[in-house]
Structures are given as structure tokens and as C-alpha cells.
């Protein structure tokens with residue numbers, strides 16, 4: 001009794017008290033809480049079935065953890081007191097009635113989770129208990145297969161026994177992931193463990209035998225017992241944890257010695273028996289009697305037969321030898337002819353069965369065919385090949401992953417196409433796109449060696465390109481691919497960034513404008529170029545620029561093409577050239593003069609705006625992230641400035657500049673109205689004006705690596721990138737920088753368009769009012785009844801009123817909240833501004849005022 005009390009006390013651990021404190025019906029609640037903490041299956045489920053649920057602590061946990069309005073059904077042999085948000089009923093989970101009842105509760109639903117904590121009425125015998133618990137698990141699994149939704153959970157308690165491995169195997173066939181775990185609240189002394197099975201595979205057809213305990217727990221023939229090991233390695237004894245073998249309810253097994261001699265499987269007999277006897281039965285066994293009398297049946301043999309369980313390897317050997325001799329005597333043993341084959345068999349077997357096999361040679365020992373040398377080699381080769389394939393597959397997978405990542409990065413705009421080439425080569429191809437071999441293939445290498453990149457004017461190139469047509473095609477395809485990728489990148493960028501789009505459109509507009517004046521189109525150029533390349537060489541063409549005018553049309557086109565675009569039409573850009581072709585410049589000597597031209601060009605290059613007066617930077621320009629900020633003097637440069645000038649002009653035409661006198665004239669006394677818009681230009685102008693530099697020096701200084709840059713044939717992305725970073729750096733003085741800064745500040749200080757408009761509207765309204773007033777006062781003055789004094793005072797009053805009303809704001813109407821003005825929205829019949837007040841607010845305000853008065857009075 002005392003012992004019983006002690007045991008009962010030991011069971012009242014912290015979980016017991018915790019369960020009491022929290023109001024759970026059993027400490028088992030914490031097992032589910034801890035399982036759920038690890039696998040979070042309750043939160044994910046909207047429908048749950050609790051098998052063997054009484055007294056209901058798991059149901060309590062499920063009800064408080066699962067989402068609201070979840071369907072929770074519990075069943076047990078014992079009645080369950082009602083639990084809020086759950087449906088419970090009494091039933092045996094092994095019966096069809098229980099299945100039908102669950103079906104009735106679930107209707108069309110499928111369970112996301114089936115939990116099972118069943119325990120049969122234990123206590124009779126351990127093996128029996130474990131078996132029935134496992135049977136119960138199979139029954140619960142059967143129900144789970146009926147009701148679980150695909151990917152559902154099955155959580156079950158299993159008692160550790162020899163069948164738990166079989167159960168685990170079954171779980172693994174039905175679920176994607178199976179884990180065994182023991183929550184901390186499960187007592188260590190208990191053999192219970194829990195299986196959490198995730199991802200129900202929901203097979204369409206399931207063999208009923210699969211979940212039948214008869215088949216599921218059936219013993220596999222002799223697989224577990226290794227008789228050979230028992231005989232040849234008797235010293236190595238395995239502890240038998242399961243107790244007696246299934247179906248083997250006696251401890252002692254014996255057989256007659258004659259049976260041992262006659263058997264085909266002596267090893268099995270020696271491994272499983274306890275004794276070989278020589279006892280004669282009443283009906284008699286002649287073989288046994290003969291055996292008993294045999295001289296080979298020595299006392300040692302008899303002693304060994306007495307207790308086989310204590311024998312060692314040597315003794316077993318002795319018994320086997322004795323058996324063979326006896327069989328010889330009885331004529332059972334047919335010796336095989338001794339040949340090389342049998343010898344090799346014996347040797348092979350010998351290695352396996354040691355010396356015992358020698359005695360058994362030619363009769364009972366299983367023989368293995370030795371592996372042929374050639375086959376061995378073949379197998380090795382196959383193995384190597386498999387290994388190689390594996391490595392290749394791994395490599396390919398890695399490459400694919402890299403490519404995949406690259407694509408994702410491209411799609412997310414994290415990578416610009418300039419980076420693609422580098423990575424496109426893949427991990428193996430470190431040199432990537434920039435391999436010299438590829439460059440050479442495209443013929444670019446030879447051009448670089450000659451010191452130029454232009455491809456159109458090399459006659460020998462044509463021949464080469466015929467030979468290397470295929471290679472060029474590859475290069476072209478690559479280039480086209482890069483171009484299209486760059487276009488896609490630009491489009492994406494424009495979608496994201498309106499400034500980029502605005503910039504592109506400006507650029508396009510300018511390009512169109514230029515084309516308009518250049519007077520030839522690209523296609524013609526190409527054709528002409530094709531015709532002329534054979535006959536001309538760079539050197540000839542560049543030798544004498546004065547001969548340009550004498551050349552035929554085709555030659556002129558070709559020459560134009562060969563020069564940088566900036567130098568077209570007398571050193572001016574197409575647009576500038578067309579500008580100076582106007583009639584008004586005809587009589588001006590300086591315009592056509594080359595020196596003048598180049599001067600203008602250089603001024604343009606250095607930021608001197610030859611066409612327009614100082615302008616306020618346009619909104620679009622301000623926004624453009626890549627254009628230099630007005631204050632950002634360092635970043636301004638030749639080529640960009642060229643763009644800048646044209647941009648401003650372009651917008652200037654659309655801009656509303658207000659009064660006409662602000663609109664700049666394009667000319668000043670027949671000459672271009674020159675203004676200085678950058679610090680570089682200001683510095684340059686200052687240096688020229690003060691004679692610090694001469695024109696010659698200026699020209700020399702302007703001859704830089706950027707002067708004759710040939711951009712034809714270069715991809716757009718490259719040019720864009722170059723335009724951003726590769727710029728001429730011109731010197732600027734501190735004074736010039738300061739002056740430009742001041743100028744920009746003054747420009748920025750101008751009111752914005754909207755403010756100007758508002759002011760204009762105000763002025764216009766005032767003018768209207770004055771007009772009205774004027775008309776009224778005229779009427780008053782003409783009225784004959786009034787005296788002059790009255791007329792004057794009336795007019796003065798009217799004027800004063802008008803003046804007063806000018807600044808007067810319309811009154812704010814106070815509306816009482818509540819009644820018909822309940823709720824949101826404008827109160828009915830109220831126009832203009834209004835303020836809602838309620839009686840409470842009024843009272844509060846009054847109270848506040850009274851209080852303030854009191855405080856003041858006391859002071």
C-alpha cells in the first residue's frame with residue numbers, strides 16, 4: 001500500500017499541477033502543446049479529428065489553438081464532457097459505426113489533421129499491451145486515410161516495440177515526411193513515443209492488407225535470426241530484448257542425433273536447438289541406434305550434444321565433422337569429383353565458412369561463382385563513368401542555378417546589360433565575353449592594331465569578312481542580343497523613372513531635328529559606302545579636306561560618313577550648319593570661314609551658348625538625374641553641354657515665358673547672341689578677353705583624345721556609358737564658378753509659373769472690380785436727385801466697401817451637430833465653409849471660459 005502511494009505521488013509532476021492550474025483535463029495536454037510548438041500543425045488546420053480523446057485535454061488545446069470556426073471532432077470509448085467549440089461522441093475507433101459517425105459530422109469536409117493518443121486498457125502483459133496499442137494505431141491510421149485531406153497531418157502515439165519499425169515504414173509510405181519525437185512532458189519511464197507524419201500523399205487506391213495488423217505485423221521468414229552467426233560466432237551473443245520469439249513459448253528445444261545427421265540444414269539445427277539426444281523411442285529409431293554405436297560417436301561428441309547452447313566454435317566444428325563421417329557411413333554423402341572447379345568452390349566457400357566448410361565441401365555449402373577479371377574491369381569502368389556523370393550533372397546544375405539567378409537579377413533590374421557578358425561566360429569561362437579569341441573572330445583585334453575601330457572603309461576587311469562571314473554572324477548575333485537587352489533595360493528603366501523617359505524623348509526629338517537638316521538618310525549612306533569602300537582609303541580621304549567640294553555626290557557622302565558627325569558641314573553640327581545656311585548669314589564673312597567656324601564650335605564645345613540667351617533651367621532638365629545640376633560645375637563637360645544647349649532650346653519653345661519682353665531674341669545685331677552658361681565657358685571667355693590665352697593656344701588645348709572620337713558602329717549602351725563618364729575636364733576659375741552660381745541663384749529665385757498665374761488672376765479680378773465700380777459711380781454721378789456732396793459721399797462709401805470686401809473672407813457657418821445633421825457629410829442647405837459644433841463642445845468651452853475667469857478673479 002505504501003509503495004502504491006509512493007508511485008502515485010511520483011506521477012504528480014509539474015505538468016500535473018500545471019494542467020490543474022490551466023484547467024486542462026489531463027496532463028497529456030502538454031504533450032500536444034509541445035508537439036504543436038515543434039511542428040505547428042494546429043494553427044494550419046481548420047478541421048481536426050481527435051481519436052481516443054477522453055477525457056478531452058487534447059481537444060481543449062486544439063480548440064484554443066486552431067483558427068476560430070474550425071471543425072473539431074473527438075471520439076472515445078469513454079464519454080467526454082462537452083468542450084466548447086468541439087463535437088464529441090462515444091465510439092470505438094476500430095468500428096465502422098465510428099467511421100460513419102465521423103463522416104456525418106464532417107459532411108463534405110476533409111480533415112487537415114488527425115491526432116491519436118489512444119491507449120488500450122493496459123496492464124495484462126507487456127507484449128499484449130504493445131500489440132494492441134499498435135493495432136489501435138493502425139486503426140487510427142485507417143481512419144486518417146479515410147478523412148485526411150492531401151498534405152494533411154497525422155500525429156500518433158506509438159509504444160516502442162518490435163512493431164514500431166513496421167509502423168514507421170507504413171507511415172513513410174503514406175506521408176511525405178515522418179518524424180519520431182518524444183515531448184518533454186512524456187515521462188522517460190514510459191515507452192510511448194510520438195510520430196508526426198506530414199504531407200499526406202492521399203493515394204487513390206490502398207490495399208486493405210496494408211493497414212491490416214495481420215499482414216502489417218506479420219513476421220518475415222527467418223530474416224531476423226542468423227543461425228550461421230550463432231554457430232560460427234557463438235561467442236558474440238546478442239541480447240534478446242524482445243524476450244521469447246514470436247510463437248516460441250518454450251525455452252527448451254531438442255531433436256534426435258539421427259535427425260541432425262539426416263538434415264539438409266545442420267547449421268539451422270545447431271543454431272536453434274538446445275540438445276541432440278540419443279534416446280530411443282518406444283517404436284525405435286534404427287538410425288539412431290546405429291549412430292549410438294558408431295566408433296565416431298565419441299564421449300566428447302555426446303557431451304557436446306548435451307547442451308548446444310554452451311558450445312563454442314571448436315565444438316560445433318567437431319559436431320559437423322562427426323555428422324559428415326556418419327553420413328559417409330550411412331552412404332548419404334556422394335563425394336564430388338575433385339577438380340579445379342570444385343577446389344575453387346571449396347576455397348571460396350572456405351573463406352566464407354572457415355574450416356567447417358572444408359568438411360562440407362561438395363555437398364551443402366552454397367557456392368559462389370568467382371568474379372571474372374574482365375567483368376571486374378568492366379564494372380570498375382562503369383563505376384568510374386557513373387562517378388564522372390554525377391560530377392557533370394552537379395556542374396550542370398550549378399551552372400543552371402547561376403544562370404537562373406542572373407535572369408532573376410536581370411528581371412528585377414539589379415543588373416545592367418554591361419554586366420551580362422561577364423557572367424554569361426559562366427563559372428568555367430572566366431574570360432567571358434572579353435576573350436581575345438572572340439574579339440579576334442569578330443575582326444576587331446586587327447582594327448585595334450591599326451589604331452581605329454571604323455570598319456566601313458577598309459577594303460581588305462571586305463575580303464576578310466567574306467572568309468569570316470560565319471564568325472561575324474556569331475559576333476553580330478551577340479551584338480544584336482546585347483542591343484536588344486539594353487533596349488529592354490532602358491524600357492524598364494523608363495517605366496520606373498519618368499525622367500529617363502523624358503530624356504530619351506528629348507534625345508529622339510533632337511536626333512530627328514538633326515536628321516532633318518543633314519539631308520541624307522542612313523540607308524543611302526550604307527549603299528554609297530558599300531560602293532565606295534573598294535576604291536578609297538582613309539589616308540586619301542583625309543589627306544585633303546579642301547577637295548571635298550570637288551568630289552562627286554557619292555564621294556562627298558562617303559567623306560561625310562568618315563568624319564565625326566560634329567565636323568560635318570564645315571565643322572558645325574547638322575543643326576548649327578542649317579542655322580547658318582539661312583539667308584541672313586549670306587553676307588557675313590566670318591560664318592563660312594573655317595577658323596571662325598572652329599571657334600564657334602569650340603565655344604559650343606566649352607559651353608558657350610551661341611544661339612540663346614541665359615535661360616532658366618527647365619523642369620525636365622532639373623529632374624534629369626544624369627544631367628549636371630546647375631550648381632554642379634565639375635560635372636559639366638563638352639559633349640553633355642552640347643546636349644544641354646539643345647535641350648534648353650527645345651523646351652524654350654514650349655515654355656510660357658509670360659511677358660513678351662522676356663522672350664530672348666536669337667540674334668543681336670545680326671550676330672549670334674552669345675551667352676555663357678557654364679563655369680568652364682566663363683573661364684575660357686575670361687582668359688580670351690584678358691589675353692591670357694591666344695586663339696592658337698586655345699585650338700591646341702582643344703585637341704584632346706576626345707576631339708575626333710569616332711562613335712560610328714559602337715553600340716548604344718557603350719555610348720551611353722561613355723557619355724556619362726568619359727568627358728573632357730576643362731579648367732575653371734573660382735571667380736567663374738562664383739559668378740555662374742550667382743547667376744543660377746538669380747534664375748532660381750524667379751517665381752514659379754503657378755505663383756505667377758495666381759498673381760495674374762488676382763490682378764485680373766481687381767481690374768474687373770474696378771471696372772464695375774467705375775460703372776456704378778458713373779451711374780451715381782449721373783443721378784440728378786442727389787446733391788453733389790451726397791454723390792461724393794456715396795461714391796466714397798462704395799469705394800470703401802469695395803476695398804473692405806477685397807480682403808474679406810466669406811464667413812464660416814457654425815452648424816449644430818446631431819438631429820438632422822447626424823453623421824458625416826455636408827449638412828443640408830449649408831453652402832461655403834462650415835464648422836460643426838455639438839452641445840457638449842459648447843458646454844465644455846463655456847466651462848473652460850468660466851474657469852479661466854475664476855482663476856483670473858482670484859489673482
Ligand SMILES: C[S@@+](CC[C@H](N)C(=O)[O-])C[C@H]1O[C@@H](n2cnc3c(N)ncnc32)[C@H](O)[C@@H]1O
Pocket residue numbers: 025026028029051052053054055056057058059075076077078091092093094117118119120121136
Ligand atoms: C491516454 S487516453 C487519451 C487522453 C486524451 N488524449 C486527452 O488528452 O485527454 C487514451 C484513451 O484511449 C481510449 N481508447 C482506447 N481504445 C479505444 C478505442 N478502441 N476506441 C476509442 N477510444 C479508445 C481510452 O478510452 C482512453 O480514454
